[in-house]
Amino acid sequence: MPLRTFVSNFNTRQIQLAGACCVAFLSSYARRWQFTLTLGILLMTGCGFQLRGSLNIPTHIIPLYIQAVPGSSIALVMQELLTSNSISTTIDVGKAKLIVHIIKEDHNSRVIAVNKYGKVLSSELSYQVTFEFLDNKGSVIREPNTIMVSRNYVNPEVEVLGKTEEANMIRQDLEQEMATRILIRLRSLSYTESSNN
Secondary structure, three states: OOHHHHHHOOOHHHHHHHHHHHHHHHHHHHHHHHHHHHHHHHHHHHOOOOOOOOOOOOHHHOOEEEEOOOOOHHHHHHHHHHHHOOOOEOOOHHHOOEEEEEEEEEEEEEEEEEOOOOOEEEEEEEEEEEEEEEEOOOOEEEEEEEEEEEEEEEOOOOOHHHHHHHHHHHHHHHHHHHHHHHHHHHHHHHHHHHHHO
């Protein structure tokens, strides 16, 4: 059937109805996509993931001082996270309004599964940090607390260098998650202090 004859078989009302259906479908699809995106963001926030610029640490505890041993991984990551969120820190403890004291940090790993030849198939990489919050006089605001985060690591069939790089990337992700979790605790502590004053 020629295209012109096929199109002429539809009257204006049918064409308008078809167009309305297409618009309704696209609108519904857009709403579903928007709902899915919003839900995803809420779930990530609930799990501890924070978008850049969303730490919202109250100004009355800024600047912060991070107290840790030289070369501390978590101290470096926390400093970078605070800087990216435009939150002031100080290297002079006397000028700090709150101190984040990193007491201890440990990276660990354990074997989860091996094959019949004893080759490691998967491992669990974990990162544990013990910390406390102090006021600018060194008095404890919150007692030492320990957080542990972990990831399963499947041993890939690649060269040793590739395995090392992947493991290091996982450790970096764990450090980023740990820094975010600690700073979220700091935010909740601040709101609690504000509500008690």
